[in-house]
Amino acid sequence: MHYSSIHRVFRLNYGNCFSKGKIEIAVSANRLEIQGYWWSDYEIKTEEIEEIELTENFQAGTRTNGFSGATLLQGEFENEEQGKYTLYAYKDCKVYIILHTKKGDVVINEKTEKETRELYHEIEKTLK
Numbered sequence: 001m002h003y004s005s006i007h008r009v010f011r012l013n014y015g016n017c018f019s020k021g022k023i024e025i026a027v028s029a030n031r032l033e034i035q036g037y038w039w040s041d042y043e044i045k046t047e048e049i050e051e052i053e054l055t056e057n058f059q060a061g062t063r064t065n066g067f068s069g070a071t072l073l074q075g076e077f078e079n080e081e082q083g084k085y086t087l088y089a090y091k092d093c094k095v096y097i098i099l100h101t102k103k104g105d106v107v108i109n110e111k112t113e114k115e116t117r118e119l120y121h122e123i124e125k126t127l128k
Contacts, residue, residue, distance in 0.1 A: 021038060021069060021072050027126055029046070030047070032046070039075050039088075042088065044099060048102045049127060051099075052097065052124060054116075055095070058098070059080075061077050062079070073090075074089070075087065077107075082098070082107070083105075085104055086106045088108045089109045090109055090111050093115075097109060097120050
């Protein structure tokens with residue numbers, strides 16, 4: 001099969017867009033800012049966080065709105081534990097931070113278990 005160079009470039013760029021991406025999480029004294037790739041950014045005021053939990057036992061459930069790529073899950077999801085919740089996560093990392101907020105649960109992680117645990121401790125310190 002012969003593809004035009006435009007078609008090959010489109011396929012290459014389309015594949016790169018959906019296979020790569022990142023989630024950036026910034027913690028400050030009064031808020032968490034989550035910047036997604038292919039999904040809207042999200043901000044949580046620290047005063048809205050009621051509880052924080054670190055878990056290795058988490059099932060994402062079903063995506064109801066959002067993005068699911070080769071490496072990322074982002075958007076609105078639903079599972080038995082949280083019900084409807086917001087997720088910004090790397091698929092390969094099996095450690096998650098669950099933020100129980102006044103507006104509902106938000107689940108996040110970083111690329112690695114180590115980075116996720118460091119983020120958890122940073123958020124914990126900010127909440128004290």
